[in-house]
Amino acid sequence: MAYISLYRKWRPSTFEEVIGQKYVTQTLANSLRTGNYSHAYLFAGPRGTGKTSTARILAKALNCVEGPTPTPCNRCTACRSISEGTSVDVIEIDAASNRGIDDIRDLRERIIFSPAAARMKVYILDEAHMLTLQAFNALLKMLEEPPSHVVFVLATTEPHKMPPTILSRCQRFDFRSVPVTLLVEHLARIAADEGVTAGESALRLIARRARGSARDALVIFEQVISYGDGSVDEGAVAGFLGLIEDETLIELGESLAAGNAAGAIRTVERAYEEGRDLAQFAREMQEHFRKVFLLQFSELNPEDLEVDEGTFEGLRKQAKSFTSTRVVHFIQSLRETAKEMQNTSSPRLLLEEVLAVMACSELDTSPQALAVRIESLEAELERLIRRGSDAGAGAIKEKEAFDEEETQDFEIEEAAGPPPAVSAGAPIDLATVRKSWPKVKDRVKEKKITTHAFLLEGKPREVGEGEIVISFPPGRSFHRGELEKEDHKRILEQALEEVLGIELKVRSVLEEEPSQPVDEAGGGEPKERERSRPNPVSAAEPAVEPEVKKTPAHHDSGKVKMVKDIFGAEMIEEIKLKE
Numbered sequence: 001m002a003y004i005s006l007y008r009k010w011r012p013s014t015f016e017e018v019i020g021q022k023y024v025t026q027t028l029a030n031s032l033r034t035g036n037y038s039h040a041y042l043f044a045g046p047r048g049t050g051k052t053s054t055a056r057i058l059a060k061a062l063n064c065v066e067g068p069t070p071t072p073c074n075r076c077t078a079c080r081s082i083s084e085g086t087s088v089d090v091i092e093i094d095a096a097s098n099r100g101i102d103d104i105r106d107l108r109e110r111i112i113f114s115p116a117a118a119r120m121k122v123y124i125l126d127e128a129h130m131l132t133l134q135a136f137n138a139l140l141k142m143l144e145e146p147p148s149h150v151v152f153v154l155a156t157t158e159p160h161k162m163p164p165t166i167l168s169r170c171q172r173f174d175f176r177s178v179p180v181t182l183l184v185e186h187l188a189r190i191a192a193d194e195g196v197t198a199g200e201s202a203l204r205l206i207a208r209r210a211r212g213s214a215r216d217a218l219v220i221f222e223q224v225i226s227y228g229d230g231s232v233d234e235g236a237v238a239g240f241l242g243l244i245e246d247e248t249l250i251e252l253g254e255s256l257a258a259g260n261a262a263g264a265i266r267t268v269e270r271a272y273e274e275g276r277d278l279a280q281f282a283r284e285m286q287e288h289f290r291k292v293f294l295l296q297f298s299e300l301n302p303e304d305l306e307v308d309e310g311t312f313e314g315l316r317k318q319a320k321s322f323t324s325t326r327v328v329h330f331i332q333s334l335r336e337t338a339k340e341m342q343n344t345s346s347p348r349l350l351l352e353e354v355l356a357v358m359a360c361s362e363l364d365t366s367p368q369a370l371a372v373r374i375e376s377l378e379a380e381l382e383r384l385i386r387r388g389s390d391a392g393a394g395a396i397k398e399k400e401a402f403d404e405e406e407t408q409d410f411e412i413e414e415a416a417g418p419p420p421a422v423s424a425g426a427p428i429d430l431a432t433v434r435k436s437w438p439k440v441k442d443r444v445k446e447k448k449i450t451t452h453a454f455l456l457e458g459k460p461r462e463v464g465e466g467e468i469v470i471s472f473p474p475g476r477s478f479h480r481g482e483l484e485k486e487d488h489k490r491i492l493e494q495a496l497e498e499v500l501g502i503e504l505k506v507r508s509v510l511e512e513e514p515s516q517p518v519d520e521a522g523g524g525e526p527k528e529r530e531r532s533r534p535n536p537v538s539a540a541e542p543a544v545e546p547e548v549k550k551t552p553a554h555h556d557s558g559k560v561k562m563v564k565d566i567f568g569a570e571m572i573e574e575i576k577l578k579e
């Protein structure tokens with residue numbers, strides 16, 4: 001038996017077959033009975049609850065040879081062409097990919113023509129909230145005076161994003177999440193018809209996982225059938241759902257290991273779109289890394305961890321690619337995050353932020369993260385010493401120099417005094433600096449790739465006596481702030497001196513800021529520096545302190561901003577290169 005696309009096969013073809021939306025379908029059927037239908041509808045509600053299916057049934061009801069009728073025949077040419085999606089008069093538009101003014105203008109030119117074969121032209125705009133403001137305005141003109149042969153159905157999962165002017169022109173119907181009991185009945189009917197044996201508890205598991213979406217319920221049901229070789233019992237369903245879970249977590253761990261913050265964030269996005277409880281998801285990630293940690297210390301088999309062979313291999317790989325200190329740090333961060341997520345209005349943003357920091361250890365300035373970085377430097381050093389080759393010896397020197405530099409930073413910050421005065425060199429003009437700028441950037445890149453990543457967004461604006469001003473575009477305050485930090489600043493200053501042969505003190509500004517004299521700028525934003533400065537005492541200790549009291553990173557709105565900045569920048573790629 002072919003099980004392909006149960007969802008298409010069981011798509012409702014009459015108002016009565018739409019499950020869980022009785023209020024909507026009855027009202028629509030009544031209006032068709034009395035000929036009292038509207039020319040603009042808004043179908044609002046969660047995904048997979050039957051919005052576009054109902055829109056198609058409405059199109060059939062209007063165009064059926066027996067219509068307008070609340071019960072389209074589903075046999076006539078009009079009904080069949082609409083069911084098959086071949087009708088030239090029923091046009092489905094995905095507003096997510098046709099959201100611009102030109103798409104809507106195009107539509108406006110076409111609606112004036114009478115339908116080719118049917119009675120009415122029906123335009124179904126899916127994800128209508130995605131339209132641009134201009135497109136909405138053009139649409140509004142059509143909704144104000146629709147030709148008598150046109151009906152619009154705007155479907156959306158996010159009605160609050162629609163302009164009030166549009167909403168007021170539409171007759172609105174709210175689609176509800178389908179209750180579990182109705183989904184179970186629906187699945188049981190389909191199972192009986194398809195000749196599949198399925199226990200009620202198994203169907204209940206599927207229905208719960210579908211979270212009110214009839215479409216998702218059918219998609220999962222179909223996958224379980226092929227996963228369990230046709231039998232659908234509770235064990236098969238639980239196994240299948242767990243498998244998706246394990247795959248997702250392995251994928252997430254791989255993204256983190258590769259320093260791929262964007263990949264990790266995509267996983268969260270997907271979980272969010274599936275309507276999952278993200279705090280629970282964070283706890284599952286925590287559990288995932290607990291397994292990774294266990295594998296680093298004991299000889300275990302798949303049964304011990306209750307996972308299948310494929311997942312076990314994935315876990316083993318991750319046990320090798322992360323240091324145990326880093327895994328412990330992950331577990332701690334995720335535990336704190338899961339707790340924090342209960343008390344925030346934007347749990348998704350919080351989780352994404354934490355994952356971005358977990359992926360790019362460079363961005364994490366907590367004592368634990370610094371311990372992780374020191375540990376990896378030590379490991380690298382040890383590896384090179386063991387290898388003892390010529391190339392290795394060169395690299396060791398480099399690493400030692402790097403360590404020394406880091407130590408110096410801490411000493412200076414510990415003293416909490418102003419940075420040492422820099423003597424002004426011979427005058428130099430902006431044109432010369434700009435000409436040499438690519439060389440300066442290359443030199444910075446050789447020294448530290450993160451400094452280079454931040455610098456990419458800035459450009460030299462002024463050169464004064466012993467000072468150079470780097471300006472950043474308005475949206476790049478994070479990059480500018482990072483470059484103001486001593487370690488990045490020093491690297492740029494060194495590069496400038498090496499390329500231009502002159503000592504220049506670096507100052508970074510945002511483009512809208514007027515550039516001020518050096519003296520005033522010296523006291524700028526002391527709080528921000530205070531906050532982002534690593535704790536020198538803890539940082540010197542490689543061991544993880546279990547009871548570190550620390551303001552969670554996500555209370556810092558600057559960090560939220562940072563994550564947003566990262567999404568728009570190539571920085572993630574830059575950092576990945578270093579790994």
Ligand SMILES: [Zn+2]
Pocket residue numbers: 063064065066072073074075076077078079080
């Ligand atoms: Zn018909």
